[in-house]
Amino acid sequence: MLFVRNIRMPLSASAEEAAQRAIRMAGVPARLVAGTQTAKISVDARRGTPTLVYTIAIKLLDEGAEPAFAGSAPCVFFQTNPPLELTPGTQPLETRPVVVGLGPAGLFCGLLLAKQGFRPLILERGPQMEQRMQAIHAFNEGGPLDPNANIQFGEGGAGTFSDGKLTTRIGDALCGEVTRLLLEHGAPEDIAWRQKPHIGTDRLQAVIRSLREEIVRLGGEVLFNTRLTGLETKNGRLSAVQTTAGAIPAQVAVLAVGHSARDTFEMLREQGLPLECKPFSVGFRAEHLQSDIELGLYHGAAGHPALPRGEYQLSHHVGDRCVYTFCMCPGGQVVAAASEEGGVVTNGMSYHARDGKNANAAVVISVDGRDFGGDPMRAIAFQRELERAAFRAGGGDYTAPAETLGSFLQGQGKLELGRVQPTYSRGVAAADLGSLLPDELANGLRTGLAAFGRKLRGYDAPDTLLTGLETRTSSPVRLVRGEELECLALPGLYPCGEGAGYAGGIMSAAVDGLRVARAIVQRFAPVNEL
Incomplete structure (x- = not known):
């Protein structure tokens, strides 16, 4: 699609006026235009009187002609958003992947694994959304604190009760995939074009439920109120995870706990895994x-x-x-x-x-x-x-x-x-x-x-x-992983997201979840599917 950026408009101007200016700036004859949309909008108040700064996307009737207009002015460029492509792995798995944590990293990791036929088993130490909301409301009203159902723990993770910001500095192409999936599951449409997109805690709760429901529909499973308590190994590799519900065989486990999972960090340290101070x-x-x-x-x-x-x-x-x-x-x-x-x-x-x-x-x-x-x-x-x-x-x-x-x-x-x-x-x-x-x-x-x-x-x-x-701005620890995103000290364990020290915020955690899922998909084949 063709884009025109840095279109500065007064507050009184409409998006349609910005689009017409973009068409003129790109030098595109109006008869060739199929449509326009706002791709980004920001506010510049540095000079006293605020102005709106638009980026407008222009779609031509002949999409093949769009690249020819790129560069017609310094602010005009052509950009495509290729779909996420994966090369399926061949190394057979005997157990389905286990994902520990149902925050943004665990959700998006689990969703991609489910879409690729891996039927992940997701463990969440807290309850699902409805019960989590009840526990938080009771605490806010003066009731006791539930250590596993609160602002930090439960379906959706700590980011559920925030502004729902999607701003990030990581600049990864997977950010577009996260935005696409969020929109698909009911996020507000303006997250696609706001300079500082946010969902809001009220809207985010429904989006999280929808993501979880799709994972289940695709063959995944979520065990709520199930906490990770230990890791088992065999021949130097991960063989099972220990939980409050018993041991679960696992050749591959994604550690996507949040930044407040202190008991998990202590367990990892006791098992000799390399934790860094972050x-x-x-x-x-x-x-x-x-x-x-x-x-x-x-x-x-x-x-x-x-x-x-x-x-x-x-x-x-x-x-x-x-x-x-x-x-x-x-x-x-x-x-x-x-x-x-x-x-x-x-x-x-x-x-x-x-x-x-x-x-x-x-x-x-x-x-x-x-x-x-x-x-x-x-x-x-x-x-x-x-x-x-x-x-x-x-x-x-x-x-x-x-x-x-x-x-x-x-x-x-x-x-x-x-x-x-x-x-x-x-x-x-x-x-x-x-x-x-x-x-x-x-x-x-x-x-x-x-x-x-x-x-x-x-x-x-x-x-x-x-x-x-x-005190909980981010995780104070990092579990060391290698270039293949696998824990250097324990093959089969994949540190992921904010708690493991590789993200900070909803967007970057979700992106890291997709990265880890991609690494697993491109290395392994699902159980009984070779």
Whole structure:
């Protein structure tokens, strides 16, 4: 298809006007055009008055003529999206593949395996969506924490309760395949063309169920409430997985657990598998009025119906560390994301409409292996220590410690609520957030917040609400794998996705799931199908 990018239009212009300009810029006679569609749209507010920047796809009546128009102007190019092609493997399998985890990596890995006739068996430590939702609702209402059914664990993984962002920096062609599959299973149509596509937690839940149902329809099987407890080997290769439901024979297993599967990481370490300490970040959630964020981004055009809900991404280096915002949720809420008793963890989520009063994002500072002597177990222990300190500071009942930004900058430990009211479901209590973190990290966050106030007007307003602590930005460990995506220390085991240390977010985890499935499909033949 022919594409024309960098079409700058005023907010008052329609998509049809952008398409007509694209046709003129490409030098295509109107009589040759079969149709147009918006391929991408973004907002440029750098010069004060926002403008919409379109990329328009043009389909000609004679598709074979499209390449001839590429290069007619610097902004005109031709691009095809070839289908995912696989060369079937021949090495026979005696057991069907086992996939551990039903987050994005496990879902997309399982789906591709199922499409290729491998009938995967998928293990999920938590319940299916309906029961997971019930457990989360009960916890939000003050009930007990279920360690296997919460914001972190259950069908869909941790990303289910987020903004459903699909932005990524990996630049893999498989991103298009993930988007195609998501659209096929009910994701909003605008994920195909938004600059910053998102699904929203409400829409994402139905998409996840649809993906799982197709896996089952194609011969796969999902065992919920079934946790991985160990690995069995024979002649130096994987032979079975041990689970809470008993041992399951497995020549091939995909380890697609999430970033919070700490008991799994400990089991892998005990079995002698090579775990590396991976960088991650810690901090808290910052809440502002969504209207204030849009005023800072869009200036006088804030509130214009052509503009999307305002979102930001900020960063500032403090020595060898980086303070940055993460998982920004426009019109969203701060959620109680604990998965272990006696710990408080925060995260954020938005519905597709993003129509809440507050915006929130994690404000975090980086840590890495140097902080823990290269020991991933020390990194996990550090996360736990912070979460337990937050639990105690909140009063020991999953109330979250909170502080207004003006107080945090001065180290006063005050919660002086103003226009921004907390959205954390279990309630907040005044606390000195800086005292819950090592001094270097707390001071780094203060420096970063002050810098953010210079980059985005109003970001450092004194009544900005900080709720802590945010500790689960990504997995603190990586299970080493080779070029064929197989664990170097245990043939037959395929580390995959965020928990294994190879992704960060829904899109990159889903892509890694497809990569691993492709590696399996191109090496092996399904059971009894040679």
